[in-house]
Structure formats: C-alpha cells, structure tokens
Amino acid sequence: xxxxxxxxxxxxxxxxxxxxxxxxxxxxxxxxxxxxxxxxxxxxxxxxxxxxxxxxxxxxxxxxxxxxxxxxxxxxxxxxxxxxxxxxxxxxxxxxxxxxxxxxxxxxxxxxxxx
Amino acid sequence: xxxxxxxxxxxxxxxxxxxxxxxxxxxxxxxxxxxxxxxxxxxxxxxxxxxxxxxxxxxxxxxxxxxxxxxxxxxxxxxxxxxxxxxxxxxxxxxxxxxxxxxxxxxxxxxxxxxx
Numbered sequence: 532x533x534x535x536x537x538x539x540x541x542x543x544x545x546x547x548x549x550x551x552x553x554x555x556x557x558x559x560x561x562x563x564x565x566x567x568x569x570x571x572x573x574x575x576x577x578x579x580x581x582x583x584x585x586x587x588x589x590x591x592x593x594x595x596x597x598x599x600x601x602x603x604x605x606x607x608x609x610x611x612x613x614x615x616x617x618x619x620x621x622x623x624x625x626x627x628x629x630x631x632x633x634x635x636x637x638x639x640x641x642x643x644x645x646x
Numbered sequence: 647x648x649x650x651x652x653x654x655x656x657x658x659x660x661x662x663x664x665x666x667x668x669x670x671x672x673x674x675x676x677x678x679x680x681x682x683x684x685x686x687x688x689x690x691x692x693x694x695x696x697x698x699x700x701x702x703x704x705x706x707x708x709x710x711x712x713x714x715x716x717x718x719x720x721x722x723x724x725x726x727x728x729x730x731x732x733x734x735x736x737x738x739x740x741x742x743x744x745x746x747x748x749x750x751x752x753x754x755x756x757x758x759x760x761x762x
Binding site: 564571572573574575576579587620622624634635636637638639640642 | 650681683688689690691692693696737739749750751752753754755
C-alpha cells in the first residue's frame with residue numbers, strides 16, 4: 532500500500548515570497564490534515580478536510596495561508612507572503628476513520644526555510 | 647491550557663532496558679483517545695499505540711505498552727527491551743472533538759536516546 536506522498540521535501544525561500552506544498556493521501560482515506568511542526572515543538576493542526584470540505588481551519592492564519600483539496604484527493608497548502616516564523620516542517624496526514632482507532636498516516640513532510 | 651503535557655524533554659536508556667515516557671492530558675470529554683507516535687530523524691510520524699478512554703485493558707503492541715491511569719489522567723508509554731533503533735522523538739497525542747469532527751492534538755515530545 533502506497534503511503535502519503537508529499538513534495539517538495541525541502542524548500543528555501545525569502546520572506547514575502549510565496550510557496551506551495553502538495554500532498555497525495557493514501558487511496559480511500561477521506562480525511563486529510565495539514566500540520567505545522569516548528570523545531571522543538573509538537574505538530575500543530577492547520578487545517579482538516581473531510582473529502583473536499585474543510586471541517587476545521589481554526590488555527591490556519593488565513594491572511595497568508597490557504598489550502599484546497601480538489602476532488603477530495605490531492606491537496607495543496609500555500610503560503611503567500613511567507614514570513615520568517617513560517618519556517619517549519621509541514622506534515623500532511625490522512626486517515627480512514629478517526630472515530631475508532633483513527634490512527635493517522637503521515638508523509639515525510641516538507642521542510643520550509645524562510646530567509 | 648495545555649491539553650497534552652510531556653514533561654521530559656529528553657530521556658536516556660541503555661540498550662535492552664525498559665523506559666517509560668510520561669504523558670498527562672486534560673479533557674472534560676468522557677470519550678477520548680490517546681495515541682503515541684514516533685518521529686525518527688527522517689521526519690515521518692509513525693503510529694505506535696492507541697488507548698480508548700473506555701478500554702478496560704491497557705493497550706499493548708509488541709514492545710510498546712501504554713500505562714493508562716484514567717483517574718490521574720496519565721497515559722505513559724513503556725518501551726521494553728530498548729533497541730538502538732528506538733532513538734527518536736516520541737509524541738503523545740489526544741483525540742478530541744473539534745468543530746463537529748475529531749482531531750488530534752499533540753504534546754511537545756520527548757527525545758529518547760538509546761545507548762549501546
């Protein structure tokens with residue numbers, strides 16, 4: 532079974548530039564998550580999709596971050612314009628069902644450095 | 647208020663010994679789930695073990711067991727017979743209900759170093 536795919540693996544940009552990350556979840560997984568993990572901290576949920584609808588984006592800085600999940604499969608997360616404090620690893624995860632065991636399957640993440 | 651608290655930033659253990667990683671949580675929801683994830687240096691988060699709030703028995707998965715003490719709101723991870731490959735960051739997480747859907751909230755993690 533293929534895992535959660537993310538690209539790019541690394542990205543370096545200057546502040547005020549824009550950047551986009553891509554995620555392809557495990558086939559059949561209805562729920563998709565984007566987490567931000569700042570160095571030395573635990574992952575923080577940015578946005579959660581159920582199929583192609585947003586169910587939680589309460590911690591997404593909507594003035595600069597946006598995300599979409601077209602057709603309920605792949606997802607992109609965009610930052611425009613980037614700030615220094617956006618430097619972090621962006622993790623995408625998917626799950627079949629969070630109600631029972633609900634374990635998440637994570638991708639390897641995109642490490643973003645904003646200079 | 648912190649939902650998940652991991653008070654040990656780092657832990658050291660010798661190979662073949664057991665180690666306990668601490669986790670306490672805070673919730674008023676009677677139905678919740680507790681998870682442990684491992685994050686090696688490669689960055690990917692790997693699911694280890696799950697405990698439901700209504701489960702009567704402590705969860706076990708191979709060398710991993712979860713010491714669930716509901717009254718104390720603690721969910722410590724016990725790794726038996728540590729191996730060098732166990733060196734990684736370990737995160738405790740709790741499933742809680744968000745805006746109608748369940749979501750996972752993580753602690754700050756504990757770095758485990760296994761020495762030969």
